Amino acid sequence: xxxxxxxxxxxxxxxxxxxxxxxxxxxxxxxxxxxxxxxxxxxxxxxxxxxxxxxxxxxxxxxxxxxxxxxxxxxxxxxxxxxxxxxxxxxxxxxxxxxxxxxxxxxxxxxxxxxxxxxxxxxxxxxxxxxxxxxxxxxxxxxxxxxxxxxxxxxxxxxxxxxxxxxxxxxxxxxxxxxxxxxxxxxxxxxxxxxxxxxxxxxxxxxxxxxxxxxx
Amino acid sequence: xxxxxxxxxxxxxxxxxxxxxxxxxxxxxxxxxxxxxxxxxxxxxxxxxxxxxxxxxxxxxxxxxxxxxxxxxxxxxxxxxxxxxxxxxxxxxxxxxxxxxxxxxxxxxxxxxxxxxxxxxxxxxxxxxxxxxxxxxxxxxxxxxxxxxxxxxxxxxxxxxxxxxxxxxxxxxxxxxxxxxxxxxxxxxxxxxxxxxxxxxxxxxxxxxxxxxxxx
Numbered sequence: 001x002x003x004x005x006x007x008x009x010x011x012x013x014x015x016x017x018x019x020x021x022x023x024x025x026x027x028x029x030x031x032x033x034x035x036x037x038x039x040x041x042x043x044x045x046x047x048x049x050x051x052x053x054x055x056x057x058x059x060x061x062x063x064x065x066x067x068x069x070x071x072x073x074x075x076x077x078x079x080x081x082x083x084x085x086x087x088x089x090x091x092x093x094x095x096x097x098x099x100x101x102x103x104x105x106x107x108x109x110x111x112x113x114x115x116x117x118x119x120x121x122x123x124x125x126x127x128x129x130x131x132x133x134x135x136x137x138x139x140x141x142x143x144x145x146x147x148x149x150x151x152x153x154x155x156x157x158x159x160x161x162x163x164x165x166x167x168x169x170x171x172x173x174x175x176x177x178x179x180x181x182x183x184x185x186x187x188x189x190x191x192x193x194x195x196x197x198x199x200x201x202x203x204x205x206x207x208x209x210x211x212x213x214x215x216x
Numbered sequence: 217x218x219x220x221x222x223x224x225x226x227x228x229x230x231x232x233x234x235x236x237x238x239x240x241x242x243x244x245x246x247x248x249x250x251x252x253x254x255x256x257x258x259x260x261x262x263x264x265x266x267x268x269x270x271x272x273x274x275x276x277x278x279x280x281x282x283x284x285x286x287x288x289x290x291x292x293x294x295x296x297x298x299x300x301x302x303x304x305x306x307x308x309x310x311x312x313x314x315x316x317x318x319x320x321x322x323x324x325x326x327x328x329x330x331x332x333x334x335x336x337x338x339x340x341x342x343x344x345x346x347x348x349x350x351x352x353x354x355x356x357x358x359x360x361x362x363x364x365x366x367x368x369x370x371x372x373x374x375x376x377x378x379x380x381x382x383x384x385x386x387x388x389x390x391x392x393x394x395x396x397x398x399x400x401x402x403x404x405x406x407x408x409x410x411x412x413x414x415x416x417x418x419x420x421x422x423x424x425x426x427x428x429x430x431x432x
Contacts, residue, residue, distance in 0.1 A: 025377055026362065128384075133398055138412030146242065161241055163390055164401035168344075173389040174379055182349055185380035196354030 007193050008068035012061035017159070018073060018178045025181065034060040034072060046078040047125045050110030055123060058112035069193045070114045075178050077154030079105040084154040093144055096155035100165075102134040105154070107176045111184055115191050122187050126180035128171030130158070135165055223409050224284035228277035233375070234289060234394045241397065250276040250288060262294040263341045266326030271339060274328035285409045286330045291394050293370030295321040300370040309360055312371035316381075318350040321370070323392045327400055331407050338403050342396035344387030346374070351381055 009029035011019060022029055034057040041056070043049035057072035077084040079099060087093035106127055113122045143162060149155045156162035158169075158176045174181040188194045225245035227235060238245055250273040257272070259265035273288035293300040295315060303309035322343055329338045359378060365371045372378035374385075374392045390397040404410045 021379075024375070025380060133402075136412065142412055158389075159240070163237075163397040164241060165398065166388070167398050168387050169389060170386050171384050172382070173374075173385055181379040182381065182383050186349075196352065196358055 007195070009188070009193055010061060010065055010068045010070045012057045012070050012072035015073075015178055017157070021174055021177060021179045021181060025185070032061045032065070032070075034058070036060055038074075046076050046083060046106070046108050047110070047127070049083070050074045050076045050108045051112065051123050051125050052110070054110035054112040058114045062114040062116060065116055067116050069188065069191055070116065071184065071188075072112045073109050073179055075107060075109045075153055075175075077105060077107055079103065086151060086153055087149060087155045089150075090144060093149040093155040094140055097135060097140045097143065097149070097165075100132045100135075100154065100156070101140075102132060104129055104131040106130070107154070109175045109178065109180055111180065111187065113187050113191055115193070120191060122191060124180070124183050124187060126172055126175045126183050128169055128173070128175045128180075130169050130176060131167045132165050133167040139165070223411070225404070225409055226277060226281055226284045226286045228273050228286050228288035231289075231394055233373070237390055237393060237395045237397060241401070248277045248281070248286075250274070252276055254290075262292050262299060262322070262324050263326070263343070265299070266290045266292045266324045267328065267339050267341050268326070270326035270328040274330045278330040278332060281332055283332050285404065285407055286332065287400070287404075288328045289325050289395055291323060291325045291369055291391075293321060293323055295319065302367060302369055303365060303371045305366075306360060309365040309371040310356055313351060313356045313359065313365070313381075316348045316351075316370065316372070317356075318348060320345055320347040322346070323370070325391050325394065325396055327396065327403065329403050329407055331409070336407060338407060340396070340399050340403060342388055342391045342399050344385055344389070344391045344396075346385050346392060347383045348381050349383040355381070 009027060011022060011029050011031050012034040014033040019031055036056045038053055041049065041053055043052050053074035054072045057074065058070050061070050084096050087096055106129055108125055108127050111124045143149060146161050148157050148160045156165065158166055169176065172180045172182060185194065225243060227238060227245050227247050228250040230249040235247055252272045254269055257265065257269055259268050269290035270288045273290065274286050277286050300312050303312055322345055324341055324343050327340045359365060362377050364373050364376045372381065374382055385392065388396045388398060401410065
């Protein structure tokens with residue numbers, strides 16, 4: 001895989017977990033924090049909300065970047081009609097984990113991609129179902145003491161200690177961490193951001209960069 | 217969570233991925249490589265084979281350790297009646313990935329636990345279904361160039377670049393990496409290896425260590 005100068009990837013996210021996910025694919029990218037006020041944003045469904053927020057983050061960075069492929073994402077934890085945000089403190093985190101215990105919830109990540117200067121835009125929402133086993137009060141206490149709960153939607157991070165809470169998932173695992181990698185890879189390939197070079201770099205397996213329609 | 221001196225956990229595995237999984241739970245443990253010849257082992261089903269190999273690894277270490285909780289595991293990749301081992305070279309890895317492309321396979325991990333000196337034994341097999349999207353030849357080439365394929369059953373590691381190949385999983389993600397963490401946690405708790413201490417270390421939520429039957 002080669003990335004040329006025109007394929008600069010910009011991750012519009014301050015999340016260290018998203019950066020870490022991109023890094024393990026061997027992708028070159030830069031990080032731009034997007035300043036978007038998420039508080040007033042509401043949409044008809046969790047999926048629409050995740051995509052709307054991802055788009056706003058991508059647009060905010062696209063307004064400042066003349067070239068490159070901008071990626072933004074927003075992850076939502078959804079249980080029985082309620083969206084679980086980042087817990088404000090110990091008590092809220094505790095009640096979120098009690099709510100998740102023994103139940104299946106959904107994690108939705110909206111991903112927005114903008115390619116500059118063409119203005120090509122693409123969007124995707126990935127949903128993963130996550131089933132927690134029944135947790136004891138003591139286990140919730142053990143988890144909260146680790147401090148892992150407080151900066152994460154739903155009050156847990158699947159990649160840390162909460163791994164032992166998750167009986168099974170149905171869907172993309174990396175979506176639960178914060179970026180649906182297989183779907184993102186396909187989006188990047190379609191946007192011309194991934195160039196596959198086979199063998200000794202002779203067989204470039206990619207569509208021309210500037211002949212793609214601006215689709216959604 | 218507290219681990220007392222009698223709860224020494226011994227990981228009977230040379231796999232750096234398994235050690236890394238245990239580490240992120242905050243568990244204290246030591247590693248003992250178990251010398252088991254896997255070549256002649258066959259069983260009626262993939263599940264039985266994974267458990268049999270895990271047990272042999274655990275027994276080999278238990279013969280040398282007088283106290284502690286020994287954990288061993290064996291991971292098998294299974295597709296349409298065939299078990300895919302670690303590829304011997306580039307060509308074999310290439311054909312394994314071609315076989316996995318666009319299909320759903322099973323990853324089975326057998327876990328064996330032995331608690332010494334009591335001789336308490338427990339076993340478990342966890343199965344996760346993994347669905348690959350269709351891969352291009354160039355993508356397989358890109359993956360093989362990374363070198364990640366060669367020391368892994370089935371010719372891929374889900375936690376690295378192959379993340380972008382996996383459309384979805386159904387089951388425990390960590391099982392695919394090499395240890396089913398939720399199931400292992402339950403086994404360790406039942407064996408008395410995890411002591412939950414709630415609040416300021418006052419409420420010990422665990423069964424007495426030496427009153428458990430030697431079950432399978």
